[in-house]
Amino acid sequence: MDRLATTVITAGAFAVLAAILAIGVFLLWESLPMLVMDDMALFNSLSPLVWGTLKAALAAMLFALPIALGAAVYTAMYMPARQRTRIKPLLEMMEAIPGVVIGFIAGLILAPWVERHLTSTLVLLIWLPASALLAGILWHALHKRWRQRLPFSSAAIWLIPWFALMVILALWAAPLVEQYLLGEDLRRFLDLQLGINYATRNAMIVGAAMGFAVIPSVYALAEDALSDVPPALLEGAQALGADRWQALWKVALPAAGPGIFSAVMIGAGRAVGETMIVLMASGNTALLSASPFEGMRSMAAAIAIEMPEAAPGSSTYHMLIFAALLLFGFTFLVNTLAETVRLRLRTRLKRMGGNA
Amino acid sequence: MNSCATSFVFLRRSGYAGLLWVLLLSASANTLASPVSGTLSAVGSNTMAGLILRWGEALSQRHPDINLQFQASGSANAPSALITGTTRLGPMSRQMTDTERRAFTQRYGYPPLELKVARDALVVIVHRHNPLAELTRQQVDALFSTTRECGANAAINRWQELPATQDWPFGAIALHGRNSASGTYGLFQQRALCGGEFRPTLSQHPGASAVVAAVGESPGSIGYAGYHHLTPNVKAVSLINAEGQAIALSENSVQSGDYPLSRYLYLYVNAPPEQPLPTAEKALLDLIFSPEGQQIARSAGFVPLSETVRQQQAHW
Structure with a gap:
C-alpha cells in the first residue's frame, strides 16, 4: 500500500513537470516562425506591450511594497502575539479576492471617481503617509500617562480613527488647496499649462488596483521571513544594548533580507502575469509613455483580448504566442529565483538558531 | 394513450383536471402536427449572440423538439467552421470575403x-451633455486615425478644434x-477611417x-x-453623408441604409442547391423571416429588415 501511494505521488509529480515542460516547448515551437522572420514589425508591435507590462508591474510594486513590507515589519517585530494571530490570517484572506472583482472595481468605480476628484486623490497620496509621521511625532510629544493609554503595540488599532480623520480632512481641504495654488481645476491646469494628458484608466489606477492584489502575498512571505529570525539573535542584540529599532535594522532585516527579497520577487512575478486587473483598469492603449496619467497595454492583457479572435498562423497569432513565451520565461525565472533564495535562507536561519 | 389516461385520472383527483387535460391534449396535438425535431448548431459572430439565442428560444417554443446551440466565437470563425463541416449555420456580422467564399x-x-x-x-457616441451634434466623415477620420485616409487636412486633438464644441471645457479628446x-474595430477602420490606422491613444x-x-x-x-449597446448616458452623433445631409440615428435611417455606418447582419447556410433544406433548418429560417422573428431582432436591439428585403430573403 505504501509503495503504491509513493508510486502514484511520484507519477503525479512527474506529470506536472512534464506538463510545464510541454507548455514551454509548445510556446517555443509556435513562436519559432516569428523568431526566424526577425521583423521590425514584430519589434514595433511587441515593444509597447513589454513596456506596458513593466510599467504596470512597477506601478503596482511602488504602491504595494511600502505598505506590505511596513505591515510585515510591524506585525513581526512590534505587534503582540495575540493581535498577530488574528490580523495575519485576515490580511492573507485578501488574497482570495478574485482579480476580476478588483479589476472591475478599479476600472468602473475607482477610475471615474479619481478622474472627477484628481486633486483629492493626489492630496490623499501625499497626506496619508505624512499624517502617519505626524502621528508618530505627536505620540512622542504626549504626556507619559497618555502614552500608556495608547501603547505603541496597539498602534494598529488607534491609528484607524486617526487615519479616518485625516482622510476627511484631506477631502475637505483638497478643493481649497486647488483653488489657492492653481486657481482652476487641476485637470485643466495639467492640460493647458503643462500639456499633460490625463486618461481615465491610467498607470496610477492600475498601480493601486494591482498593488492591492499583490500586497497579501508579499506581506505573508516577508512576515514569515522576519518571524523566522531566531529570537535568540534579537535577544542577544538587545542584551548588548541595542534598542528595538537598532535590533530591527542591524540584525533582523539583514538576517531576513533574502526572504524579503524573495517576497518582492514573488510579488513582481504576480504583477507581471496578472491579467484581468490590467485588462479592465488600464484602457489597453499600446503606448510607449512613462506618464503615470496615461494607460498601457500589458502582454497578458493583449493575449487575453486578442487570442480568441486571432486566426491561427497569422502574424498577430505568432506575436501573441511570442508574448506568452516571454511571460512564461519571466515568471518561471522570477519564481525559481525567489524559491531558491528562500530555501537557502531557511537553512541558514536554522543553522544560526541552532548555534545560538 | 394509456399513460395519458392514467395521468388524467391522477390529475382529476388532484383537482387541476380541466386545465391540465387541455394542456396535455394540445401538447400532444402540437407534436403530432409538426414532427420537426433535431439539434441545430451555429458558430459565429459575438455581436449576434443575443439575437441568435432569442431566435433559438422562440424556435423551441414553436417546435419543442428543436434545440439550437450557438457558439459565439467571432465572425472570423464562421467560415472555417462551415468549411470544416463543424456547423451548417454561420451567423456573421460582416459579409464573407472573396477568399472565404472561394475556400467554401x-x-x-x-x-x-x-x-x-x-x-x-x-x-x-459622446457624453450626454456634450453639445456636439454632427460630424462629417472627414472629421470622424481626423478624430480617430493617424493616417486621415478620408481626406481631412489636419488631425483633431482637442475639443476646441471642432466648431460645435469651442466652449466645451475639456481639452484633449479621449x-x-x-x-x-473584434469585427466592430475592423468595420469602423474600414468604413469610418477609409482603411487607415487607429491612433495608439485609442483605449x-x-x-x-x-x-x-x-x-x-x-x-x-x-x-x-x-x-444596441447605447444607454441614456451617451449621445449618438449624427453623421453627415456624402451629399452634405446630416443623418440622425433612427430605426428608419438604419433600415433604409441612409445612416452612413449601417450594415447588414448575415446568416450563411451550407445548403446544397436542388436539395430541400433539413426541416429543422427550414423552421429556423421561416421563423427569422416571419414578422415575429423580425420583432425579436428589434427586441434584441437590432433593426428589422425593411419589408421588401424581408420578402426577398424569405424566398431564398
Whole structure:
C-alpha cells in the first residue's frame, strides 16, 4: 500500500513537470516562425506591450511594497502575539479576492471617481503617509500617562480613527488647496499649462488596483521571513544594548533580507502575469509613455483580448504566442529565483538558531 | 394513450383536471402536427449572440423538439467552421470575403447560401451633455486615425478644434473603442477611417458595453459602439453623408441604409442547391423571416429588415 501511494505521488509529480515542460516547448515551437522572420514589425508591435507590462508591474510594486513590507515589519517585530494571530490570517484572506472583482472595481468605480476628484486623490497620496509621521511625532510629544493609554503595540488599532480623520480632512481641504495654488481645476491646469494628458484608466489606477492584489502575498512571505529570525539573535542584540529599532535594522532585516527579497520577487512575478486587473483598469492603449496619467497595454492583457479572435498562423497569432513565451520565461525565472533564495535562507536561519 | 389516461385520472383527483387535460391534449396535438425535431448548431459572430439565442428560444417554443446551440466565437470563425463541416449555420456580422467564399466553394462545389437577417449600425457616441451634434466623415477620420485616409487636412486633438464644441471645457479628446481583433474595430477602420490606422491613444475595451460606460462617465471622451449597446448616458452623433445631409440615428435611417455606418447582419447556410433544406433548418429560417422573428431582432436591439428585403430573403 505504501509503495503504491509513493508510486502514484511520484507519477503525479512527474506529470506536472512534464506538463510545464510541454507548455514551454509548445510556446517555443509556435513562436519559432516569428523568431526566424526577425521583423521590425514584430519589434514595433511587441515593444509597447513589454513596456506596458513593466510599467504596470512597477506601478503596482511602488504602491504595494511600502505598505506590505511596513505591515510585515510591524506585525513581526512590534505587534503582540495575540493581535498577530488574528490580523495575519485576515490580511492573507485578501488574497482570495478574485482579480476580476478588483479589476472591475478599479476600472468602473475607482477610475471615474479619481478622474472627477484628481486633486483629492493626489492630496490623499501625499497626506496619508505624512499624517502617519505626524502621528508618530505627536505620540512622542504626549504626556507619559497618555502614552500608556495608547501603547505603541496597539498602534494598529488607534491609528484607524486617526487615519479616518485625516482622510476627511484631506477631502475637505483638497478643493481649497486647488483653488489657492492653481486657481482652476487641476485637470485643466495639467492640460493647458503643462500639456499633460490625463486618461481615465491610467498607470496610477492600475498601480493601486494591482498593488492591492499583490500586497497579501508579499506581506505573508516577508512576515514569515522576519518571524523566522531566531529570537535568540534579537535577544542577544538587545542584551548588548541595542534598542528595538537598532535590533530591527542591524540584525533582523539583514538576517531576513533574502526572504524579503524573495517576497518582492514573488510579488513582481504576480504583477507581471496578472491579467484581468490590467485588462479592465488600464484602457489597453499600446503606448510607449512613462506618464503615470496615461494607460498601457500589458502582454497578458493583449493575449487575453486578442487570442480568441486571432486566426491561427497569422502574424498577430505568432506575436501573441511570442508574448506568452516571454511571460512564461519571466515568471518561471522570477519564481525559481525567489524559491531558491528562500530555501537557502531557511537553512541558514536554522543553522544560526541552532548555534545560538 | 394509456399513460395519458392514467395521468388524467391522477390529475382529476388532484383537482387541476380541466386545465391540465387541455394542456396535455394540445401538447400532444402540437407534436403530432409538426414532427420537426433535431439539434441545430451555429458558430459565429459575438455581436449576434443575443439575437441568435432569442431566435433559438422562440424556435423551441414553436417546435419543442428543436434545440439550437450557438457558439459565439467571432465572425472570423464562421467560415472555417462551415468549411470544416463543424456547423451548417454561420451567423456573421460582416459579409464573407472573396477568399472565404472561394475556400467554401472549393470544398463543396457550390457557394454558401447568403441571407441578410437584420440590420445594425455603428454609432459615434459622446457624453450626454456634450453639445456636439454632427460630424462629417472627414472629421470622424481626423478624430480617430493617424493616417486621415478620408481626406481631412489636419488631425483633431482637442475639443476646441471642432466648431460645435469651442466652449466645451475639456481639452484633449479621449478616444474609446473596441479591441483590435473584434469585427466592430475592423468595420469602423474600414468604413469610418477609409482603411487607415487607429491612433495608439485609442483605449481598447474588451466589450461594447464597456466602451459605452467609459464614454458615459467621462465628458471629454468620444467613442464608437454598436447600435444596441447605447444607454441614456451617451449621445449618438449624427453623421453627415456624402451629399452634405446630416443623418440622425433612427430605426428608419438604419433600415433604409441612409445612416452612413449601417450594415447588414448575415446568416450563411451550407445548403446544397436542388436539395430541400433539413426541416429543422427550414423552421429556423421561416421563423427569422416571419414578422415575429423580425420583432425579436428589434427586441434584441437590432433593426428589422425593411419589408421588401424581408420578402426577398424569405424566398431564398
